[in-house]
Amino acid sequence: MRLKSLELRDFRNYKSVKIDFSDGINILWGKNAQGKTNILEAIYFLATARSFRTIDRKSLISWNGDRFLLGCKIGNGAEKRLRILFSNSERKASLNSKRVNKLSDLIGILRVVIFTPEDIFLLKGNPFKRRRFLDICISQIDREYVGVLQKFKQVLIRRNFAIRKYGNRSSSFLWDNQLAESVAFIMGRRKEVIARIAEKADEYHRDITSGKERLRIEYKPSVKTKEISEKEIFAHYEKNRKKDSEELCTTTGPHRDDIDFFINGKDVKLFGSEGQQRSAVLSLKNAEFALMKKETKETPLILADDVLPVLDRERKRAFLPSLKGNAQIFITCTDKRDIESIGAKANVFRVFNGNVARERV
Numbered sequence: 001m002r003l004k005s006l007e008l009r010d011f012r013n014y015k016s017v018k019i020d021f022s023d024g025i026n027i028l029w030g031k032n033a034q035g036k037t038n039i040l041e042a043i044y045f046l047a048t049a050r051s052f053r054t055i056d057r058k059s060l061i062s063w064n065g066d067r068f069l070l071g072c073k074i075g076n077g078a079e080k081r082l083r084i085l086f087s088n089s090e091r092k093a094s095l096n097s098k099r100v101n102k103l104s105d106l107i108g109i110l111r112v113v114i115f116t117p118e119d120i121f122l123l124k125g126n127p128f129k130r131r132r133f134l135d136i137c138i139s140q141i142d143r144e145y146v147g148v149l150q151k152f153k154q155v156l157i158r159r160n161f162a163i164r165k166y167g168n169r170s171s172s173f174l175w176d177n178q179l180a181e182s183v184a185f186i187m188g189r190r191k192e193v194i195a196r197i198a199e200k201a202d203e204y205h206r207d208i209t210s211g212k213e214r215l216r217i218e219y220k221p222s223v224k225t226k227e228i229s230e231k232e233i234f235a236h237y238e239k240n241r242k243k244d245s246e247e248l249c250t251t252t253g254p255h256r257d258d259i260d261f262f263i264n265g266k267d268v269k270l271f272g273s274e275g276q277q278r279s280a281v282l283s284l285k286n287a288e289f290a291l292m293k294k295e296t297k298e299t300p301l302i303l304a305d306d307v308l309p310v311l312d313r314e315r316k317r318a319f320l321p322s323l324k325g326n327a328q329i330f331i332t333c334t335d336k337r338d339i340e341s342i343g344a345k346a347n348v349f350r351v352f353n354g355n356v357a358r359e360r361v
C-alpha cells in the first residue's frame with residue numbers, strides 16, 4: 001500500500017500544504033514543535049477517522065480556521081483518493097470524489113500501524129487504551145466490525161438510558177436481543193484477533209530478547225460465558241438485570257473488556273521493567289503489522305513517531321528489520337544522526353513551522 005500524496009488544510013499548524021511521498025522510507029525531520037507529528041496524525045486520521053493523540057477531534061482544527069480538510073492519493077493498482085472535511089458542525093468524506101455517508105466509511109481503505117513512545121501506555125495505562133488499540137486494529141481489517149461496534153454503542157446508550165428511567169422493569173431490557181447479538185460478534189472477533197496477535201507477538205518478543213522471554217497476551221472479556229454465543233450472552237445479561245439496574249448502567253460488555261500481558265508468566269503491567277514493557281509493546285505492534293498484512297494481503301503503512309531515541313541498540317535492531325518487507329514508512333526525528341542510523345536509502349523532508357520541503361540527500 002502506498003500513500004502517494006497528502007494534502008492538509010487548516011489542520012493543526014498547517015495552513016495549506018501538499019506533499020508528494022516516495023516509496024520506502026520517508027523521514028520527517030525538524031526541530032521540536034514544527035509539525036512533524038501533525039503529519040503522521042493527518043495520515044492516521046485518513047486511515048482511522050481518529051487521532052492517536054487525542055479523543056477530541058476538534059482540537060485538530062487549526063486555531064485560525066473553523067474546519068480542516070485532509071486529502072490523499074493512495075496508489076496500489078488503481079489509485080484511490082480520499083477526502084475528509086471536518087468542522088464543529090460538519091463531517092464530510094469522499095472516496096474518489098463520491099460522497100460516503102460517514103467518516104467511518106473510510107476506515108480500512110488506507111491502513112496504518114503506528115509506533116510512538118506513548119505506546120507503552122498501552123500496557124501501563126487504563127484499559128480504554130487497550131480496547132481502542134484493538135478496535136482500531138480490527139476495524140482496519142474488518143468493515144463489518146466497524147458497523148457492529150457502532151451499533152453496540154447505540155444499543156448500550158439506549159439500554160443505560162432505559163435502566164435509569166425504568167429500573168428493573170422489562171421495558172429497560174427491550175434491546176437485550178440486539179445487545180447479545182452485537183456483543184457476541186464483537187467478543188468473537190476480539191478473541192480471535194487477540195489469539196492471532198498473541199502468537200506472533202510471542203515470536204517477535206523471543207526474537208528481541210534472544211530467546212530469554214516469552215510473552216503471553218490474553219483476552220480478558222468482561223462478559224464471562226462458557227461459549228461466545230448469542231444465547232449464552234443473552235442469558236448472562238438476563239441474569240445481570242438486577243445488578244445493572246442497581247448500578248444504573250450496563251455493568252458488563254465489550255466496553256469493559258481488557259487485555260492482559262505476561263512476560264515469563266508475570267503480569268507485565270505490575271512487574272515488568274520499563275525495558276520489558278517497551279519490548280512487549282514493540283512485539284505487539286509488530287504482530288499487529290504482520291496480522292494486518294496477512295489478513296488484507298497488503299502491506300500497511302508504518303507511522304513511527306520519535307521512536308528512535310527511545311530504542312536502545314538491541315531494540316533498534318529488532319525494530320528496523322521488522323519494518324522490512326516493502327512497507328512504506330513515515331518516521332519523524334529531530335536528530336540528523338538518527339537519520340544516519342536508519343542507514344537505508346531514505347527520502348528526507350524538512351519540517352519547519354508548518355511547512356514541508358523535500359531535501360536532497
Ligand SMILES: Nc1ncnc2c1ncn2[C@@H]1O[C@H](COP(=O)(O)OP(=O)(O)O)[C@@H](O)[C@H]1O
Nearest residue numbers: 012013032033034035036037038059061062063
Ligand atoms: N489546532 C492547532 N492549530 C494550530 N497549531 C497547532 C494546533 N495544534 C497544535 N499546533 C501547533 O503544532 C505544533 C506542534 O506540532 P507537532 O507536529 O506536534 O510538532 P513536532 O514537530 O514536535 O512533532 C506546535 O507548534 C503547536 O502549537
Ligand SMILES: [Mg+2]
Nearest residue numbers: 036037306332
Ligand atoms: Mg512530535
